[in-house]
Amino acid sequence: MTDITSFDAAEDRATTNSIPRNPPQRALHLHRELGRVWANDKGFWGQITAVSHTTLGLRFMATAFVFFAIGGILSMLIRAQLATHQGAFLDTEIYNQIFTMHGSIMMFLFAIPMLEGLAIWLLPKMLGTRDMAFPRLTSLGYWCYLFGGLIMLTALLFGVAPRDGWFMYTPLASAVHSPGINADVWLLGVTFVEISAIAAAVEITVTILRQRAPGMKLTEMPLFAWYMLGTSAMMLVGFPPLIAGSVLLELERAFGWPFFDPTRGGDPLLWQHLFWLFGHPEVYIIFLPAAGVMSMIIPVMCRTKILGYGAIVAAVLGLVFLSFGLWVHHMFTVGIPHMALAFFSAASVLVAVPTAVQVFAWIGTMWKGQPQLHLPMYHILGFFLTFVMGGLTGVMLAIVPFNWQAHDTAFVTAHLHYVLIGGFVFPMMAAVTYWMPLITGRRRIKGLGETAFWVIVVGFHGTFFIMHLTGLMGMPRRIDIYPDNPEWVWLNLTSSIFSFVLTIGFAMFALDLLLQIFLGKRESRDPWEAPTLDWAMPLPSPNYNYASLPTLRDLDKPARDVILPLARGEGALPGAPRGRREFLVTRAINAEPDHVAILPGNTALPLVLSASIGVFVLLMLASLYLLAAFALLPVAALIWVWVRAMAPSGDLRPIEIAPGTSLPVHHHARQSLAQSGLNALLVADGTLFASLIFGLAFLSVVTQGPAAPPAGAHTMASLVALGVIGVVMMIAAWIATGVGRGTAQLGVVLNIVALVVLTWLALTQMDDPTVHARDALRAAVAGYVALHVIVAAGMAAFVADQYRRGEITAQIHGGYPGWRKWQSFTTATTLIAIAILLAQVFA
Amino acid sequence: MRGASAFIAFALLAGCDTGLSTLAPAGPVAADIAWLWWVMLAGATLITVLMVVLLVVAFGRPKDTGSRVWTHGMGLWFSLTVLTALLAAGLWVGERIQPRDDDAVVVRAHAFQWGWEFSHEAADGTAVESNDLLHIPVGVPVDVLITSEDVIHSFWVPRLAGKMDAIPGRTNRTRIQADEAGEYDGLCAEFCGLNHAGMRFSVQAHANWPPDLNEAEQ
Structure with missing residues (x-):
């Protein structure tokens, strides 16, 4: 108890802080004034136009919960099928669709959106700000998630859902072996949904780095923010390989570019590398936010402070780093030499160390304090029991020889459910029960939540504990019948029966939430007596926080x-x-106040933009590729409108945030949120480029397929053209460092010149990308460069337009810094691409 | 944890003489891995019990233990020690059961949707092909060269060794060995489409090598 209330150190620092207090006003008056500005529009339209992080965060979580229920129903069908060895319930085609969709929904439509929703809803409250950095982007992410998810669900209803397993191994998922649109639904649908993941990662990074309360140093922020910073960094680097892989596989399916086709120089293992380069960090992307929740709730439940703050931060950073070095442990049986596997085995084992540091820090915190058995604590104990066992089987699977036996069996199914339900679902249930008063302003009804917990624990362990044995007895994953193996029947039947118990438990948990929302009594403020800012507001939390x-x-x-x-x-x-709508923006490390950001209000633009992206996706699904290309025009136009809406207007004078302390508005800021956001986006973009280059290198060095036909692109003309592109792009990057209307116009011209030359090169000189994978990847890299040059031209045009309108002045730089940054990035990637091409040609 | 002892009992009961159980190894490769499993299970059980005890004790009075005991002592050193030992054991077993250049008998397994074509060398050096039935000698290491016709499959005979993927465009190699003559069940472990569940095969281990298959059929 004493720890929470003794804050003399903080008081001392506060006296030296430069922001004085404002004079008190009437709270109700402020509430009404802020409410008018920050509230959503009324009614259904208000849900369309809402950009508030509270509304969208809750909506993300509610939608994720619905997808969890749908994924859960699919798992019931799987368990019903496996309850007997003849499985006379589903036919194999439908069964394959169901298990593929179960995995895909739980990963992409439940877990990721759930953690995004929690972060979006919670971070601004915890950091002491009023919204996320880019409210319209939050909304765009939500609609992309919803539409992508609906496309996948619709496919399921019509019996054309993905059926090749949630990791979509090629060649099984290639056009030859998986005809029809099933695989395209996965590739396009998931990529559509991943727009929301990249958007959320950019926002979360910027919000944590730039919107912490003045004085909240990076090294003193709540641990949840550290965990989310690690998560968002991993998302920025982890998702691009998946996006790259999905785009390549879709190109292969649609246009016959043979990236993964071994008969034409491609390699099925390239897909596995790209997929697991995403897929393993993904596990920690899901785990870290959950662990962040643990680090916040355990100290409050134990009436103490967290033990080992620094060690936990170090553990988070270690996890982020290590998680990118162990993707190959999903590929121990593909024939990689044992000594190479040993490296990934060691990395996989090593990743257990930072995890152990956290688990022991939490237990140490419980020892130090006085744990109280409130409902969130039940779920925390459920986490400990389940996750520790999942972690231990994870270490077992990291041991190469054992992995050779257990890989692709029910043992792995059991392990991953222990990790995901133990390491994510239990902490999320702890989080929901803990923050529910802040969401609803209401108290829960005692008893039901505890009962739900016990039913879930019994149901979960009853289902999955025995499944380890099922796997060791030889049952592989993804089979629908096992007529020759009566010895597996009692194991499967037991799992099936308990899985229904588990479902009942989750239904009770949902019922408990509904009862709390509709029947709960009013809760008083700060019910947990917490030491963090998220509770320093009325219940339920107002839109402006x-x-x-x-x-x-x-x-x-x-x-x-x-x-x-x-x-x-x-x-x-x-x-x-x-x-x-305004909030404070601070500097990244020490949280010194920097400027005041003026935010956009409610708008339907995110919905319209994501719908127009949806049109593109649907046209691609319908194989109407020419129309799909034209569908990108409205997308580009809407992005222009989107950025125009943030052009400087109205009162741009500095704002007095406290007596005697004035800050400039963001148009005058040296480093605005938008620029920080662009930095984060370029990290993801650079990883996307690196993924393509990785593919090129992999096909050249590792793949032993048929050699590429002699390239026809060594002509003098193509070398000159490459030289022209390189020089033009260097000039563009160089002039973008200056300022002035003329330079922006010149920038447009230079980018268009580069684009024209590149198009000529592609149409007349480049080898047919359908013949050999190497040429296909070169074409993909050229496409990447072309896309970036087009965007650079668009940004230069935008800046030129701002000059024409007189929006850019000596103090206001408008879109200039953004174009400059993008132009440098585009030039750099173009030059790297040219250098690699030349190196390959002349080597 | 609460089912750990029951788990072992079940495993012993159920593991006996069943066709696909990794816990009923019938050769040195599978036996080494099964050993590794039992050791890991024992260690995991101990650690789980330790965690439960630590959690139960946490509900007593507040205890001032110092943070480094937890983060460095338990988190770092305890886990590093256990994991290093385990990693070393894993590497040792992995190296022992690797295919190596020791003139082992070589047979071929070619996977397709949905079945297996196997071949071995007859006494006169010609290749003898067989569908869904692989012939191997007893008591000596056998290297299987694994290829695929179409999509990725995986060759797995749980009682003889771990699995190895059959990947189009590549030839993978794995080592199996049977201690006694007889028939062992195998299956495709990598999801490969509609008839994945039915992609079973058998391995026949012969005391006489190369086998006289006409005689065997009578």
């Missing part, structure tokens, strides 16, 4: 001590006197 923003003196204090001062407007930037 804080009537005035917390500063250093409000940190590390019991939430209840800062609720009132903040509500009365004594923090920074009180109310909404200018009638627009």
Whole structure:
């Protein structure tokens, strides 16, 4: 108890902080003023136009919960099928679709959106700000998620859902062996959904780095923020290989570019590498937010502070690093030499160390404090029991010889459910039960939640514990019948029976939430007596979060001590006197106040933009490729409108955030949120490029397929053309470092010149990409470069247009820094691509 | 954890003489891996019990133990020690059961949707082909060269050794060995489409090598 209330150190620092208190105002007046500015529009239309992180975060989580239920129903069908050895229930085609969709839904439509939703909903509250960095992007991400998910579900209803397993191994998923649109539904649908993952990763990174309350140093922020920073970094680097792989496989299926076809120089293992380069970090992308929740809730439940803050941060960073070095442990049986496997085995074993550091830090925290058995604590104990066992079987699977036996058996099915349900679903249930009062403002009805927990624990372990044995007895994954193996019947029947118990448990959990929402009594503020800012607000949380923003003196204090001062407007930037949405932006490391960001309000633009992307996806699915290309025009136009909406207008004078302390608005800022966002996006983009280059290198060095036909592109003309492109792009990057209307116009011209030359090169000189995988990958790299040159031309045109409108001045740079950055990136990737091509040609 | 002892009992009961059980090894390769499994199971059980005890004790009075005991002592050193030992054991077993250049008998397995074509050398050096039935000698290591016609499959005879994928465009090699003559069940372990569940095969281990198959059929 004493730990929570002794904050003398923080008080000392607060006195030296430069942001003075604002004079108190009437809380109700502030509430109304902010409510008018920050509230969603009324009614159904209000749901369309909402960009609020609270609304969208909850909607992400609610939608994810619905997909969890759908994925759960599919798993019931699987278990019903496997309950007997003849399995006279589903035919094999439908069964294959069901297990593929079960995995895909749980991964891409439940787990990832769930953690995105939690982060989007919680981070601004926890960091002391009013919204995410890019509210319209939050909304765009949601609609892309919803539409992508609906495309996949619709396919399931019509019996054309993906059927090649959730990791879509080629050649099984290639056009020859998987005709029809089933695999395309997966590739296009999942990639559509991943727009939301990249969007969320960019937003989360920027929000954590730039929107922490003034004085909340990186090294002192709540651990959940550290975990989410690690997660978003992993998403920025982890998702691009999957996106690259999906685009390549779709190109192969649609146009016959043989990236993965061994008869034409491709390699099925390239798909596996790209997939698991995503797929293994994915496991930690899912685990880290859950672990972040544990690190927040355990100390509160135990009335103490977290033990080993620094060690936990180090463990998170270690996990982020290590998780990119062990994807090959999904590929121990593909024939890689044993000594190479040993390296990945060691990395896979090593990743258990930072995990162990966290688990022991949590247990140490429980020893240090006085654990109280509230409902979230039940789920935390469920986490410990389940996740530890899943982690132990994970270590077993990292041991190469054992993996050769257990791989692709029910043992792995058991292991991954222990890890995912133990390491994600239990912590999420702890999170939901913990933050429910903040969501609903209501108290739960006692008893049902505890019962649900016990039913879930019994159902879960009853289903999956025995499945380890089923796997060791030789039962492989993804079979629908086992007529010759009566010895597996009792194992499977037991799993099937308990799986229904598990489902009943989850249904009870959902019922408990519904009862709390509709029948719960009013909860009083700060019900857990927590020391974090997320509870320093009224219940349920208002759309604007804080009537005035917390500063250093409000940190590390019991939430209840800062609720009132903040509500009365004594923090920074009180109310909404200018009638627009504003929050503070701080510097990345030390959280010094930097400027005030002015945010866009409610708008249907994200819905329209994602719908137009949806049209493109549907046209691709229908194989109407020419029409699909034209469908990108409205997408480009809408992006232009999107950026125009943020052009400087209205009152751009500095804003007094506290007596005597004024900050510029973001148009005058040296490093705006948009620029930070672009940095994050370029990390993902650079990884995408690296994935393509990895593919090129892999096919050249590792693949032993038929040699490429002699290339026809060594002509003098093509060398000159490559030289022209390189020089033109270097000039473009160089002039973009200057300023002025003329340079922007010149930038447009230079990019168009480069594009024209590149198009000529592709049409007349490049080898047919359908003949050999090497040429197909070169064409893909050329396509990547062309796309970036087009965007660079568009950005230069946007800047030229801003000059024409007189929006860019000596103080306001508008789109200039963004174009400059993009142009440099495009030039760099173009030059690298040219260098690699030349090296391959002359080697 | 609560089922750990029951688990072992079930495993012993169910593992006896069943066609596909990794826990009923019938050759040195599978036996080595089965050993590794039992050791790991024992260790995992101990660690799980330790965790439960630590959690139960946490519900007593607050205890001031110092944070480094947990983060460094338990988190770092305890886990590193256990994991290093385990990794070394895994590498040792892995190296022991590798195919090596020791003039082992070589047979071929070619997978397709959905079945297996096997071949071995007859006494006169000609290749003898057989569908869904692989012939091997007893008591000596046999290297299987594994290829695929169409999609990825996986060659797995649980009682003899771990699995190895059959990948189009590649030839993979794995080592199996049977201690006694007889028939062993095998299956395709990598999902390969509609008839994946039916892609079974047998391995016949012969005391006389090369076998006289006409005699065997009578």
